[in-house]
Amino acid sequence: MAVQKLPLAKALNESLRKALETDPKVLIMGEDVGKLGGVFRITDGLQKDFGEDRVIDTPLAESGIVGSAIGLALRGYRPVVEIQFDGFVFPAYDQIVTQLAKMHARALGKIKLPVVIRIPYGGGIGAVEHHSESPEALFAHVAGLKVVSPSTASDAYWMLQQAIQSDDPVIFFEPKRRYWDKGEVDTEAIPGPLHKARVTQAGTDVTLAAYGPMVKVCVEAAAAAAEEGKSVEVVDLRSMSPIDFDTIQTSVEKTGRLVVVHEAPVFYGSGAEIAARITERCFYHLEAPVLRVGGFHAPYPPARLEEEYLPGLDRVLDAVDRSLAY
Amino acid sequence: MAVQKLPLAKALNESLRKALETDPKVLIMGEDVGKLGGVFRITDGLQKDFGEDRVIDTPLAESGIVGSAIGLALRGYRPVVEIQFDGFVFPAYDQIVTQLAKMHARALGKIKLPVVIRIPYGGGIGAVEHHSESPEALFAHVAGLKVVSPSTASDAYWMLQQAIQSDDPVIFFEPKRRYWDKGEVDTEAIPGPLHKARVTQAGTDVTLAAYGPMVKVCVEAAAAAAEEGKSVEVVDLRSMSPIDFDTIQTSVEKTGRLVVVHEAPVFYGSGAEIAARITERCFYHLEAPVLRVGGFHAPYPPARLEEEYLPGLDRVLDAVDRSLAY
């Protein structure tokens, strides 16, 4: 049966399975991805079925994981790397930024780097330090990388397929607190382009733009706003590099108002890029400045504070109201 | 004599010398900072005068340099770390982001991390790959770090003093192509606050905001524009985290137009943050969207292309014209 209702985590698992089945060059690498199936079980059962040669438990060294994945890619493999948590990608940052991102250009296109780096990201799961961060802007700023994040099970399935098929390095941010959210996945669908945004919810008064874990919050905010008679359009960006500005622009030309929502700190975050560019594109359409709702300029707080830290329904609605008040 | 005309590089050298003299806890660490005096000679003569115990040639390992500097800071020292070139800071990125930036907060303020990381940055010197990058946004996004960049010899001298005196980690970006530019340094002046922007040049039609190496270009652009009868105000931001939005706002409330200029890629760069926030603050004052002039979304190109890549006089003037055309 092609259409199944799956938790987002399971959709990723199925997507990896499909990739391993389809292309013998696809490899899974990471810490605990083998017997354990990863701390979030995204690779559950894959080593059992595809062997240790294709689903590889690595030494505990993220630079080594990404650096050796680059070498494997140069040899013709397509490694899909798992970083255990957002906060642990930084030991690999040098390899990602100076090597993975730049090697294709360095070689004037003669070699390709089809490496996917999967990173469970974001907060809301009550974890300890370094387990709840949203570092996407730190990758999106870097030319040579593509950065995406699904918000639904179906997107998780298909976007991961597309990321693996891409000949470019893709940083694939997985909204970890949505891993258990179920959604319909049609494994025989023909997916749209990887980097295209989607209007999740049509509206006329304000546009909410979000990606990954915050899409759900925005959809809920739209519903709540609707009760108060406000018509909110929600755009699921899906890709943070490139950003599908056309879709946002079309929406903003209609609504005249934009609020960008993400968990990452607002300061130098993706909301800044979107605000700057959309303001340039829609200068005469905007009735209010683009507002941003996101994390504060502070380390991700201890779990007992994360509810306050994370942009929730109320903070989104507050921004909608502020936007409408202009 | 308190007032001297010094190249920016020499001002930094004098500043380090003063810090070593004043505070026995100040240490200089980095690759080749000893006998060689650093590849740019910023630490010239310091090891000779202060000994190997205070001016420390380190093993070739940036994570080790920053990580051990953190340990030294915990022991009560004030390490001033030199990263040889912008593109070589990434092996240290993990220590900077997950440890240096967060340790003070992690300890609920019980420990302090007075570490300065000096990074010669930016292009224009005809160098090979990794020697011309502008990664400031990748640090400014991270809470716990302060990020500054001087544009003149005087600021180089004083801002480095202040960075060393600060109890917070400071990423100190040095505009390497301005190292040889001379300026007056008054070593007995009373400097203004480290994170305050300065209006370098008053004007009424458009505001140009820049920092580090691009300030000079903006001043030249203002002069060129003046010949065409356009009055351009130039704001030297000096600090990328925090950003002195008040000074920019005051300027923009006057001019109604803002162009932000930096070498770093525009996409997710500091111009985005400034555009977003100033648009929010000055929504009813802006006659044109905030425009950004900066690097393209591409790896820093080979030297023979850098003149095209770098925002020069013409591109800044073009943006001024485009802004005025609204």
Add this chain to the structure above:
Amino acid sequence: MTVESTAARKPRRSSKRVSAAKKPQNPEPQLVQLLTPEGERVQHPDYDIDLSAEELRGLYRDMVLTRRFDAEATALQRQGELGLWASLLGQEAAQIGSGRALRDDDYVFPTYREHGVAWCRGVDPTNLLGMFRGVNHGGWDPTTNNFHLYTIVIGSQTLHATGYAMGVAKDGADSAVIAYFGDGASSQGDVAESFTFSAVYNAPVVFFCQNNQWAISEPTERQTRVPLYQRAQGYGFPGIRVDGNDVLACLAVTRSALERARRGEGPTLVEAFTYRMGAHTTSDDPTRYRHDEDRAAWEAKDPIQRLRTYLENEGHADAEFFTVLDEESDVLAKRVREAVRAMPDPDDMAMFDHVYADGHALVDEERAQFAAYQASFAEEGN
């Protein structure tokens, strides 16, 4: 330079106040052992130790109370009072042995599992629980007990320890520094760099690797194909493997390494060979990746039981001692339980505190905005 030659330089204390070792019977010559799993005292040519009955009881008490505290924390996690717990079960000897080798002026850089070392440093155990409850990222002042905050990013703290030790040497102090890390951590580049830096600067640091044979689900073979203590030699300093379930050997070997550091002879790597008896953390499910038999085999090597046997056999502790200790354990457990339950949630505004020491305009602005936003609900009567 081999470990043996170095250790041999150490002046040997010949007077044995407590029973001397019976007969050498070390199954693995590379492994320093002073107390067998059966509770028998054995000798080692390079390491010996000379403890009073009181000191021995002290080590036993430390291990028992640490284990009890650890068990209580695991229980508190199950009860929902903690979000997570990383148990040290099985590693008590490695931690108490090394922890008790330290002087007050020495400085400790732990991972996230060194509850036994924290105990030795005098850190109130309840303070360790704050981060696992989610009320802070580290609930003690590292400078009070010279015990740094727990470091979660694997291996990072080995460089902090190295830098700190460089500072100790600069100060001309004869303190030493100890950095804890795991077998998994040994693969991190930072750990290798800390070996390089400490060797090059001859820093007074002891690298104490608790090889509990697992890094979450990965056995040590995923990190190395030779014993980890051998890693040090290629960096130019001694490495030594000690029975990590033998508190006496851990104490002796760590003490010797610390003395070496104090003498200005630089770093030492100690590999404490032990076993993680529990799950990696309370979130982990070890049944997915390892067999019960292994665990059973290691139960026979329990660090507490072997010292108890020895204490009893030698008459160094009477029944009352054990009874009193049981009571003391109960008191500790109760105190911890109550303290955790009483631990208040932090104030909402706390997240803006201590981001910077000298302040930051944006933090001030966001704090004010958030306060106003929060207040708006209060006004609305929300």
Add this chain to the structure above:
Amino acid sequence: MTVESTAARKPRRSSKRVSAAKKPQNPEPQLVQLLTPEGERVQHPDYDIDLSAEELRGLYRDMVLTRRFDAEATALQRQGELGLWASLLGQEAAQIGSGRALRDDDYVFPTYREHGVAWCRGVDPTNLLGMFRGVNHGGWDPTTNNFHLYTIVIGSQTLHATGYAMGVAKDGADSAVIAYFGDGASSQGDVAESFTFSAVYNAPVVFFCQNNQWAISEPTERQTRVPLYQRAQGYGFPGIRVDGNDVLACLAVTRSALERARRGEGPTLVEAFTYRMGAHTTSDDPTRYRHDEDRAAWEAKDPIQRLRTYLENEGHADAEFFTVLDEESDVLAKRVREAVRAMPDPDDMAMFDHVYADGHALVDEERAQFAAYQASFAEEGN
């Protein structure tokens, strides 16, 4: 496992077509040497090599042409044709010896100084100059000659080599991979991680460290307090130090390490002990940090001179050979000079090319905007 025991397993070839070694006279037993600085053939118990006169002349020719190319590049930098040059002067034997040990199907990961290895791989020398002239970041197709692009960030390429070697093993191929790096690079965490990964996965990779005793201004003592070849042992694979100015020894030792890799026995670390005769790069001023005497002492160990002495003494090369080679050098130098001068600047738009393989909307947008912007000047007649 020691190097010696491993090497001993290698089948020894006993027939010596060329003169056998006269007498063993290795001053440093750890250092594998087959040709003394005085040009005398010596024997080593574990490594030998058996080359025809033609092969010997070939090695000599490679070294001479490499040196001449290198000198020409330095001159071109002085003339302003290159922005920078990193000379290999003094390291010809290490590079030609190791480079000639490779098979076509082997894969090479160089630093930025492996011009001699590039020569062995058949990369056109002029292609190496593009990045130093500033017209590209790497001017050759790595897959044509199995010679990766120069890597500037120190140590990174050792991990790429390891991953590549893991791929070779997965493919069931018997190719090997070689990763070059310097003494300075040995301190980078990435290099340590590549040792760990290659050991754990038993990857067919040879780590070839040219210890030229300097990392810009820092002597090797800033990186390690023991010889670097010893580093390998703690990771569970052999390390061996070879006279880096002895092309025969470098060839023999590298060949043996490559064979070991092919046999599925995993990585080897080769430390070629040599000396950087020139500045770090043309931007460097070594007079600030090192003495001329050192350099003079190493001049006596020149890799080219010693092979020439040997060739002449043994009658393996006549005067004509040297004359022809001189002419060939001149031709090469001239060709390089002309090629560099003719090297066109890249098109302005080239900076937007190859940022991505599959394209990126923003790059397309910026390319179009920039083209329009450029065109606006053309229109204005600027």
